[in-house]
Every structure is written in structure tokens, then in C-alpha cells.
Amino acid sequence: AQTVTQSQPEMSVQEAxxxxxxxxxxxxxxxxxxxxxxxxxxxxxxxxxRQEAYKQQNATENRFSVNFQKAAKSxxxxxxxxxxxxxxxxxxxxxxxxxxxxxxxxxxxxTVNP
Amino acid sequence: xxxxxxxxxxxxxxxxxxxxxxxxxxSGHTSVYWYQQALGLGLQFLLWYDxxxxxxxxxxxxxxxGRQFPNYSSELNVNALELEDSAxxxxxxxxxxxxxxxxxxxxxxxxxx
Numbered sequence: 080a081q082t083v084t085q086s087q088p089e090m091s092v093q094e095a096x097x098x099x100x101x102x103x104x105x106x107x108x109x110x111x112x113x114x115x116x117x118x119x120x121x122x123x124x125x126x127x128x129r130q131e132a133y134k135q136q137n138a139t140e141n142r143f144s145v146n147f148q149k150a151a152k153s154x155x156x157x158x159x160x161x162x163x164x165x166x167x168x169x170x171x172x173x174x175x176x177x178x179x180x181x182x183x184x185x186x187x188x189x190t191v192n193p
Numbered sequence: 194x195x196x197x198x199x200x201x202x203x204x205x206x207x208x209x210x211x212x213x214x215x216x217x218x219x220s221g222h223t224s225v226y227w228y229q230q231a232l233g234l235g236l237q238f239l240l241w242y243d244x245x246x247x248x249x250x251x252x253x254x255x256x257x258x259g260r261q262f263p264n265y266s267s268e269l270n271v272n273a274l275e276l277e278d279s280a281x282x283x284x285x286x287x288x289x290x291x292x293x294x295x296x297x298x299x300x301x302x303x304x305x306x
Contacts, residue, residue, distance in 0.1 A: 122302075123299045123300065179241040180226070182234075
């Protein structure tokens with residue numbers, strides 16, 4: 080069974096600084112998808128970034144980028160120039176290419192300090 | 194373009210009752226997924242519907258059921274409610290059940306007293 084682990088329950092960052100959230104996963108599949116979602120206090124899950132495992136290039140979306148290390152089964156999220164609106168719970172998620180369900184990590188609560 | 198919508202936003206029931214939660218996917222999306230986010234248990238996959246059929250089910254008892262309508266909207270029914278069913282229920286939709294990204298609705302918070 081696939082598992083996703085986020086070892087940092089809480090993180091904090093100063094506004095305009097950079098922070099990296101960690102995620103590791105366990106799978107025997109060779110092709111799959113990885114995601115980062117954020118869940119602000121409104122509780123709505125918002126897609127931040129998506130990575131296909133067959134792509135070696137790390138995905139980027141504006142201030143958000145990932146460091147995807149397939150051999151190490153690591154998928155970290157880097158937030159540059161942190162903004163107050165980035166404060167949220169961040170979830171790492173995994174899905175096989177043939178499956179449907181997302182498997183989520185436990186989440187990392189990010190606080191952005193002004 | 195409208196996102197995934199869910200109703201009601203909040204629902205209060207007593208133990209033993211039935212709850213019905215509703216979800217409307219993004220226009221053009223045919224797959225609907227249900228997840229439970231209970232305190233201390235994280236996000237757990239419940240059900241996946243695609244083209245009107247239940248395609249996959251998470252590790253939940255049969256009293257969790259649902260259906261998908263011809264317009265691709267979906268209902269989640271929880272029978273014989275138990276206190277531990279109190280949770281945020283999130284619905285997501287995607288273009289199909291394979292490679293497409295899931296987009297989430299705002300959730301329904303169910304409280305069982």
C-alpha cells in the first residue's frame with residue numbers, strides 16, 4: 080500500500096522569506112502523480128502544484144516549486160517570497176496513474192509571520 | 194467557471210439518523226470523489242463515481258453509500274450515524290478517473306450529536 084509522510088506538523092516563516100515543506104512517500108509503482116494541496120482556514124482544498132513521476136523536470140508554479148527526488152521518494156515544496164496568504168495547512172498527496180484515490184500525508188501547518 | 198459546489202455547508206444530526214450530502218462537479222467533469230477529513234484521522238478516501246457507476250471504495254462500512262446522477266452530480270448518504278462520523282466531507286471532481294487532477298469543493302461539515 081502506498082503511504083505518504085509529512086514529518087513536519089508545523090512550520091513557520093517570515094514574510095518574504097523562503098520555506099521548504101518535506102514529503103516522502105512509499106510506492107512500488109514506477110509511474111504516478113504527486114500533488115501539493117493547501118487548505119486555508121476556509122477548509123477548501125486548493126491545488127498548489129502537480130508533478131508527474133515520469134518527468135524529471137521539477138514542476139514550478141510562480142512562487143511554488145518542488146524538488147522531486149524519485150529514487151529517494153521525496154517530494155518537497157519550496158515557497159519563495161512567502162506571503163501572509165500562504166498561511167494554511169499543506170498536504171502532500173499521491174495517486175497512481177491507474178488509480179483514482181488520492182493518498183494524503185498528515186499535513187504541515189504553515190504560519191507566515193509579518 | 195464555477196468550481197465544485199457542495200451542500201449543505203453544515204449539517205447537524207443525532208446518532209442513528211441518516212445524512213445526505215450533495216456535490217456538483219465542475220462543468221465537464223465526469224468523475225466525483227468523496228473524502229472524509231476527521232479530526233486526528235487525516236483525509237481518507239471514501240468513494241469514487243464515474244459515468245454514473247461506483248468505481249472504487251475506501252475502507253468504510255456499507256452504511257456509507259452514494260450515487261451519481263446523469264448530470265454527474267453526486268450524493269453521499271451516511272446511514273445509522275455514529276458520533277465518529279463527525280467530520281468534514283470533501284467532494285472533488287476531475288475530467289476522468291485516470292490522469293486528471295482532482296479539484297475540491299468547500300466541504301460539508303457534519304456534526305453528529
